[in-house]
Amino acid sequence: xxxxxxxxxxxxxxxxxxxxxxxxxxxxxxxxxxxxxxxxxxxxxxxxxxxxxxxxxxxxxxxxxxxxxxxxxxxxxxxxxxxxxxxxxxxxxxxxxxxxxxxxxxxxxxxxxxxxxxxxxxxxxxxxxxxxxxxxxxxxxxxxxxxxxxxxxxxxxxxxxxxxxxxxxxxxxxxxxxxxxxxxxxxxxxxxxxxxxxxxxxxxxxxxxxxxxxxxxxxxxxxxxxxxxxxxxxxxxxxxxxxxxxxxxxxxxxxxxxxxxxxxxxxxxxxxxxxxxxxxxxxxxxxxxxxxxxxxxxxxxxxxxxxxxxxxxx
Numbered sequence: 001x002x003x004x005x006x007x008x009x010x011x012x013x014x015x016x017x018x019x020x021x022x023x024x025x026x027x028x029x030x031x032x033x034x035x036x037x038x039x040x041x042x043x044x045x046x047x048x049x050x051x052x053x054x055x056x057x058x059x060x061x062x063x064x065x066x067x068x069x070x071x072x073x074x075x076x077x078x079x080x081x082x083x084x085x086x087x088x089x090x091x092x093x094x095x096x097x098x099x100x101x102x103x104x105x106x107x108x109x110x111x112x113x114x115x116x117x118x119x120x121x122x123x124x125x126x127x128x129x130x131x132x133x134x135x136x137x138x139x140x141x142x143x144x145x146x147x148x149x150x151x152x153x154x155x156x157x158x159x160x161x162x163x164x165x166x167x168x169x170x171x172x173x174x175x176x177x178x179x180x181x182x183x184x185x186x187x188x189x190x191x192x193x194x195x196x197x198x199x200x201x202x203x204x205x206x207x208x209x210x211x212x213x214x215x216x217x218x219x220x221x222x223x224x225x226x227x228x229x230x231x232x233x234x235x236x237x238x239x240x241x242x243x244x245x246x247x248x249x250x251x252x253x254x255x256x257x258x259x260x261x262x263x264x265x266x267x268x269x270x271x272x273x274x275x276x277x278x279x280x281x282x283x284x285x286x287x288x289x290x291x292x293x294x295x296x297x298x299x300x301x302x303x304x305x306x307x308x309x310x311x312x313x314x
Contacts (some may be wrong), residue, residue: 004028025059034063039070046233057205057230058254064231065263065309073307079263079308083236089302092277093118093148098125101133107138115298118146120278124154124178131166138170147171148278149179152163153202164194174221175234175275188218197221199250205229210238213238214245221248223278226264227256235267243273250276259290262309265301277301289313 029052031277037045046064050287053060074081096107106226108119121137123130130151138147140207151225160178174197178188181202191198199221204210205228213219222242224235242249251268253261261282279301282288293311295302304310 020058022059022062024054025053026062028052030063033287034066034225039067040074042067042071042233043177045232050230050234056275057234058227060230061260061263064233065226065260068232069308070262076307078266078303078310080138080269080303082265083232083266086272086274087269088276089300090265090268090277091117091299092279092296092301093107093120094280094299095120095122095150095222095278096137097122101129101136104133105136108137108145109140112141112145116145116254117299118148118173120148120150120176120187122150122152122284124150124152127155127159127163130231131163134167134172146173148173148176148276150176150201151179153180157186157193159167160190161193164196172196174199176223177203182215184216184218189217191217191219191230201225201252204238207234207238208240210241210247214231214247215239215244218248221250221275223250223252225252225254226253226267232263232267233314236271236289239267239271239273241288243271247273248275249273250278252278253281254283257285257286257290258289259309259311260291261301262303262311265294265303265304266309268301269303 029049033049034045045067049060068079072082072147075082094111096104096119111119121134125150130204134149135198147170155178157179164175176199179190184203187198187200197220200213200219204213204222210222213222224238226232226235229235229238239249251274253264260277264279290311295304
């Protein structure tokens with residue numbers, strides 16, 4: 001598949017850490033905690049790390065994914081079969097970042113021709129332009145490709161309603177995080193007023209967040225990203241709360257290597273209430289050292305079938 005490059009605007013960050021802080025956390029916390037320990041004692045090992053790295057979820061993921069990978073390899077099974085085993089593949093959307101309308105329509109058509117069956121469109125900067133881009137994209141790709149829209153916290157409630165009403169001919173499948181992350185009352189007001197599912201993304205980082213969203217029936221769906229919540233252990237518990245509240249789940253991603261995408265894929269394959277996957281962050285990377293950790297064909301993601309997360313470094 002040709003490299004897909006996309007342009008994204010920097011919105012308020014979900015995870016303020018960078019490669020340097022993650023490496024520092026590994027050296028100061030993760031390595032000392034795991035060396036010479038039994039890797040199958042996962043809860044015992046992760047509990048103190050979770051406290052020490054409570055503000056560094058993408059560092060915690062290092063330990064979490066390594067331990068789950070060892071679990072699968074010890075059992076000789078792909079990880080998704082150990083943690084649930086509900087399906088063997090899943091459709092993923094691919095994201096089109098914020099670009100001029102003509103360019104977005106062109107890219108949407110190109111991706112549809114490459115076999116992708118679902119597109120996620122980024123917006124939130126200009127309501128009228130967002131409406132135009134959605135209608136233009138639908139015209140470019142026909143009516144068989146699913147469209148999802150991520151407003152990146154850029155709208156008010158009234159603007160969100162206007163967007164949904166104006167784009168009804170395009171049959172958008174869901175609306176992701178249209179209002180600011182810290183104002184969940186706005187999400188709640190919106191969810192009651194629009195006919196399509198509203199999904200929380202930036203508003204969900206911890207188990208406490210999903211409990212609050214579920215308790216007050218704020219949204220219809222939640223987006224669970226391993227790099228945001230701290231790994232598979234936390235994601236499985238967040239998913240359990242969502243399932244108990246009858247909330248559908250999308251397993252999403254940041255821009256990350258194929259190995260991270262593979263871990264998210266195993267979560268998506270393991271649980272029945274995971275209705276959507278948005279696992280395309282690796283498509284932006286050149287020279288990914290974990291290329292091959294997942295298999296992508298016609299917009300469908302497959303695990304490699306190898307034990308654990310499914311990848312061995314050369």
